[in-house]
Amino acid sequence: xxxxxxxxxxxxxxxxxxxxxxxxxxxxxxxxxxxxxxxxxxxxxxxxxxxxxxxxxxxxxxxxxxxxxxxxxxxxxxxxxxxxxxxxxxxxxxxxxxxxxxxxxxxxxxxxxxxxxxxxxxxxxxxxxxxxxxxxxxxxxxxxxxxxxxxxxxxxxxxxxxxxxxxxxxxxxxxxxxxxxxxxxxxxxxxxxxxxxxxxxxxxxxxxxxxxxxxxxxxxxxxxxxxxxxxxxxxxxx
Amino acid sequence: xxxxxxxxxxxxxxxxxxxxxxxxxxxxxxxxxxxxxxxxxxxxxxxxxxxxxxxxxxxxxxxxxxxxxxxxxxxxxxxxxxxxxxxxxxxxxxxxxxxxxxxxxxxxxxxxxxxxxxxxxxxxxxxxxxxxxxxxxxxxxxxxxxxxxxxxxxxxxxxxxxxxxxxxxxxxxxxxxxxxxxxxxxxxxxxxxxxxxxxxxxxxxxxxxxxxxxxxxxxxxxxxxxxxxxxxxxxxxxxxxxxxxxxxxxxxxxxxxxxxxxxxxxxxxxxxxxxxxxxxxxxxxxxxx
Numbered sequence: 001x002x003x004x005x006x007x008x009x010x011x012x013x014x015x016x017x018x019x020x021x022x023x024x025x026x027x028x029x030x031x032x033x034x035x036x037x038x039x040x041x042x043x044x045x046x047x048x049x050x051x052x053x054x055x056x057x058x059x060x061x062x063x064x065x066x067x068x069x070x071x072x073x074x075x076x077x078x079x080x081x082x083x084x085x086x087x088x089x090x091x092x093x094x095x096x097x098x099x100x101x102x103x104x105x106x107x108x109x110x111x112x113x114x115x116x117x118x119x120x121x122x123x124x125x126x127x128x129x130x131x132x133x134x135x136x137x138x139x140x141x142x143x144x145x146x147x148x149x150x151x152x153x154x155x156x157x158x159x160x161x162x163x164x165x166x167x168x169x170x171x172x173x174x175x176x177x178x179x180x181x182x183x184x185x186x187x188x189x190x191x192x193x194x195x196x197x198x199x200x201x202x203x204x205x206x207x208x209x210x211x212x213x214x215x216x217x218x219x220x221x222x223x224x225x226x227x228x229x230x231x232x233x234x235x236x237x238x
Numbered sequence: 239x240x241x242x243x244x245x246x247x248x249x250x251x252x253x254x255x256x257x258x259x260x261x262x263x264x265x266x267x268x269x270x271x272x273x274x275x276x277x278x279x280x281x282x283x284x285x286x287x288x289x290x291x292x293x294x295x296x297x298x299x300x301x302x303x304x305x306x307x308x309x310x311x312x313x314x315x316x317x318x319x320x321x322x323x324x325x326x327x328x329x330x331x332x333x334x335x336x337x338x339x340x341x342x343x344x345x346x347x348x349x350x351x352x353x354x355x356x357x358x359x360x361x362x363x364x365x366x367x368x369x370x371x372x373x374x375x376x377x378x379x380x381x382x383x384x385x386x387x388x389x390x391x392x393x394x395x396x397x398x399x400x401x402x403x404x405x406x407x408x409x410x411x412x413x414x415x416x417x418x419x420x421x422x423x424x425x426x427x428x429x430x431x432x433x434x435x436x437x438x439x440x441x442x443x444x445x446x447x448x449x450x451x452x453x454x455x456x457x458x459x460x461x462x463x464x465x466x467x468x469x470x471x472x473x474x475x476x477x478x479x480x481x482x483x484x485x486x487x488x489x490x491x492x493x494x495x496x497x498x499x500x501x502x503x504x505x506x507x508x509x510x511x512x513x514x515x516x517x518x519x520x521x522x523x524x525x526x527x
Contacts, residue, residue: 150417
């Protein structure tokens with residue numbers, strides 16, 4: 001097995017005096033998809049924020065073997081971590097095209113960037129039709145596509161996805177997850193997916209961790225968790 | 239009729255100055271949601287630097303561009319050293335820092351250069367151009383300079399990656415960090431640009447009002463009125479507002495007496511706040527609750 005692209009050990013995180021994560025651990029394999037499941041308030045979003053330095057943390061975060069804990073967010077992003085935040089983080093007053101250009105902000109390889117625009121339109125043809133439109137006027141599904149595209153424009157090593165299914169119609173969610181699978185297969189981007197929709201996430205991922213109030217309670221291959229009836233009943237509710 | 243035309247034209251000339259300062263105010267407002275009360279004094283101080291350079295026999299345009307560079311660097315420095323340490327403080331503390339900056343720049347200028355008024359050269363010829371008597375050459379020249387500055391600023395924000403990043407950082411700092419923008423530096427850059435724009439306005443207005451530490455006091459008020467009239471969060475609106483205030487001020491000055499000129503600015507401010515708080519071009523903020 002190759003070295004994991006992301007390793008997290010004994011990670012604590014807090015907002016002011018409130019502790020949210022209590023020493024969690026997990027890994028994302030190079031080219032793999034890891035999902036973190038859990039109920040509301042389990043600490044899923046905080047986990048992603050902790051990885052890219054948006055909250056105060058203690059513990060170890062290694063990106064490709066290099067310590068990144070305590071680094072400013074911008075620097076972590078420049079090392080190849082793209083984050084699709086909860087709420088999508090769209091630049092509402094910029095056009096769709098400008099949003100995509102912002103995604104490629106740190107890149108200097110112009111020709112590759114142009115090729116990547118085309119690659120993204122092949123995944124999300126609808127964005128090409130909306131290029132000149134203000135991003136705030138897009139529908140929820142389109143904004144999620146835009147958020148994922150913006151993150152992909154960075155050419156990340158690791159893509160962090162924060163509840164991409166949130167607030168979207170089931171058909172749109174299906175389509176979006178198909179595209180995640182295609183992106184992972186085509187370009188080998190590793191993904192860390194946080195989801196409430198456990199059934200969907202377990203189908204996409206190869207490794208899974210279950211969070212409960214800031215602690216990892218179960219971990220294993222996605223397949224074994226999917227097939228473990230007792231876990232499914234007591235934690236995942238399907 | 240001739241008189242009115244004459245006043246409108248010279249109103250546009252001073253309006254250009256207000257427009258520049260208003261634009262500088264709006265740029266910092268967009269990034270921080272605060273009005274930089276020290277904007278005028280920074281412009282005044284930059285004008286003194288230009289004056290010093292000219293005294294040292296630097297040719298006018300050399301001094302002009304050198305001053306813009308110095309003002310830019312000074313603006314960046316002020317943000318890094320003075321504003322940044324307090325950026326997360328309550329609004330009131332920041333306002334006091336800005337007022338403190340105003341007083342500091344004003345007093346340092348007075349201390350170094352004294353409060354006596356100094357003539358400041360105009361780079362434009364002194365004879366009327368093409369025999370027209372409607373608008374003086376300095377007024378026409380400074381209007382052109384203002385329009386060039388505004389066009390450059392517009393193109394910078396519209397067409398360059400850095401301009402785009404600055405807009406994005408002002409709008410959504412969290413997402414900007416997530417695509418790798420160093421948001422703190424964008425803010426410093428905004429201060430640099432604002433103080434460079436202010437410096438141009440200072441150098442253009444100094445030949446008219448003469449150089450002294452308090453020369454920007456009234457202008458800042460008019461510029462603020464202009465920014466509010468156009469919409470404090472709209473750069474284009476601030477420019478239009480600045481020109482409008484210049485014209486209104488001049489026309490009122492002629493028909494109702496020049497004592498009322500400054501009151502016009504205050505009337506505009508109050509009227510905008512009462513009737514249309516978002517200004518002519520500003521966005522009306524609606525929040526879901």
